[in-house]
Structure formats: C-alpha cells, structure tokens
Amino acid sequence: MAARHELLGAEGSERLRRLHNTMAATHRRMEGRHRAAAKAHRAQAERLVHTHLAPTLLVTAAGALGADGAALTLLGAAWYEESAIASNSKAAAAQELEFTLGEGPAHDAAEHLRLVVANETTMPDRWAQYTTAVAKLGVRSVTAAPLCLGRTCVGVLTAFDPAGDTELVATRVADAVFDKVLAAGNALMILDDRTVVHQATGMIAARFHCPVGDALVVLRARAFAENEAIGVLARRVVDREVVFE
C-alpha cells in the first residue's frame, strides 16, 4: 500500500517536473525566436493540437471508460473562465448543457474535489434540470473526475454513459488525461468549444456596460429560455444575427 502511494507521489512529482520543463522550454523557445517564426510555430502547434492531440486524448479516454463520450473542462480562477473540449458532438453538447444550466457532475466534482458517479436513479435528485436536458441526448449516467493540483481543481473529466464499475477506472483515466494536459501546457488551451461564448460574452458586456460575469449570466438565461444551445446562440450574437436589448 505504502509502495503504491510512493509510486503515485513520485508520479505526481514527475508530472510536475514535466510541466515545469515544458513551460521552461516553451519560454526559452519563444524568447529566442523571431516574431514571425514564433507565429508560424504557434499556428502549427494549434493545428497539431486541433487535428491530433485533443480529440485523440478524449476519444481514447472515452474508449478506456467504455463511454459514449467524454469531455474535458478546464477551470480558470473565475467561474466564467471555463474552456472545454470533447470527444464527440454528443459529449460536447452534454457538457455545454451543464455550462448553460450551471449544475451537473463537473460542478460537483470541482466543488468537492471528489469523483462523482451518478446513474438514472441518482441523477434526477442531484440535478433535476441537467438530467432532463441530457436525457434528450440519450445520456443516462455520468462520472466526473476532478483534476486536482493540491487543493485546487483545475479541470474535470466527465464521461457520459460509462460502462461497468467505473470508480477506479475513472480515476485512473482522469490521471492519465491530466498527465497529458499538464504536458501539453498552454497548447491544449488553444482548443476550446467555448471560444465563441467568450466572444459573445464580451459583446454583451459592452452592450450593457456590465461585468463579463453578468453578461454570461444573461447569455445563459437567454439560451435556457429559448431552449437553444449556448454555443449556437453565441455564434449568432457574434455574427450579429441576435442583438440583446
């Protein structure tokens, strides 16, 4: 038992060392490089991540969990500074619903720094609106594993309809995903299903002269009221098809 913990602890510090190295290496690279070269490099990294790493990472995670889909949510310091990526459109939609409604397994996992496991029986009591909303996508059960650095939760891995006894598997898969997230560092954050939501939030904040947090509340409320995916609504705001009055 102790040996296993040691191993985990060592893995932890190894993981940190890698993150540190990655960040240090990135800084050095950037410093020494001509602006144009840096731009090209960034663009390429972006393409690589887009086309390869993130989808692969989450598809692999979903596969390991025997799940229909998986979503990775990364949490900023404020609640409205969230980014997310998913293994497929169903997982993306389900995670977006949680973001719109402000309740669900990832919220609980992040708040309590604990693995959340819920099925058809237990979900309605915990998250009434969320459960109804994701049921329309065919989601019947969920697990959400927090990605913790000490006492800070920096992200959550959510699996939709995972197979079998998942507690241990969910924790292990989340650890593996976390390793990759830390190794990828900033590169992974380029990827974000929420980009257009953040842009729309800024537009609404400008329109109402309000803080961005309030603007996002407005956007979420509208999406909820009109029963529209927040990403779709945000896209229409950015394209100026929808104007908030």
Added chain:
Amino acid sequence: MADRTLLETFVALTEDLMACADIDDYLRRLAVRAAELLDVRAVAVLFADSGVLALAVSSDELGDRVGRHEVSMAEGPGVDAFRSGTPVACHTLFVAEPRWPRFTPVALDAGLASVHAMPCSVRDDVLGALTMYATRTGMPNAELGRAMANAVSLGVTVFRERELAVRADQLQHALTSRVVIEQAKGMLAERLDLTIPDAFELLRRHARSHNAKLHDVAREVLNGALDLTGAPATRPTPRILRTPPRPPAG
C-alpha cells in the same frame, strides 16, 4: 541550557519553513540543525524517489558519504527505518556479527560507533528516513530524533502543497489569459463595430506598440481602464486611410 538550544532550534526550523525557497534548502538546514541538536557526528535524510531510496541531503561530507553507501548497498539504519516504518537503533557497531555486514565496515571506517534512524511519514506513507551517525556508542535522545523526523515530513508536506499551488496558479493563469482575450475581442467588436478578427488585430497592435502583453491589454479593456475608442493614439486607422510616413523636413 539544553532547553534553550532546543527552543532555538525549533524556532529556527519554523522560520526556515517560511523562508526557504525550496525543500532541498529547508532539509539541508534541518540536517545541520539536527546534527547539532542531537549531538551526533552527521545526519543524512534519505527519500524514496520513484520507489527507490536515495540520499536527499546530509549535514556534511561524512553524512553524505555514509548516506550514499547506505542507499547504494541497500542496507543500513535508514534503509531499515524506511522499509519497516519504525525507528532503528544500533547502540554500538563494535559487535562480532553486525546487523549490516556490508554497511558496518564503511561506517566503522568513517569513525562511527553507533547509528540510528527514524522513519519520516505522512499519515501511513513512509517517505524516507532521518539517519543519525554518531562517533560515540549509545543513543541520541529518541524523542528529539522523532521530532526532527517529523520536521522533515512537515517540510515535505508544506513544500509539496506550495509547489502544487504554484502550478495550479500557472495553469489557471494561462487559461484565464486566453478567455480574457476572447472576451476583450468581443467587447471591442461591439464597441467599435468591428469583426472579431479586426478586434483582435486592434488588441494586438495596441499591445505591440505599447510593448505590453496581450492579456494585460485585454484585461484593461474588460475592466474599462483602457478605452481603445477614445485616444487618437490608440484608435485604429482603417488600412485604406493610412498615410505613408512623411520624410523628415529639410
């Protein structure tokens, strides 16, 4: 007088805990203080790294040498304390059948007469051991040895937490920076009736011309400190209207 030394040592240890930049620095000071307080020739701290016990720090060159032998031969007081999770005491090395046949000659050669070790644990996890190498037979104060071993565990816990908090902060900062830039793009697009890419270009140009970081500029836009609509210096000039720089007069 002994009490006074004791008090001073623990005051110094708590100060080290707050002042030291990293765990190695803290442990190095601790090893020296432990050797003095426990009145032994040298102290070495062994730690399990990836499941393998290694010498972390020592109070001096002798502690370094003997500690290294201990881990490389995989036998000795520290090794036993780590493996068993219990204190190890060897009051005298001058015995016919030594407990550690390979370690003992090295210890004797270094002038040691007795060796001792305390496990360093956090909850049920044994992280390593504090080893005490003495030139006299007998035993150092066991309670003090235990207190110093606890100070090792405490330091490891504190510095680990601190490092994790720093990493979490960096990660969140990176994420926040990106989100803030997207929000500022939207805000500028709305205020100035620009497309999102044009709003980004405006942000970028302002950051570059003011030698500022993009996310700092974005944050200023968001909190209203920077109004890119106002000052002529920061107003975007439509590409088509931009005049070429005038040649200097004369």
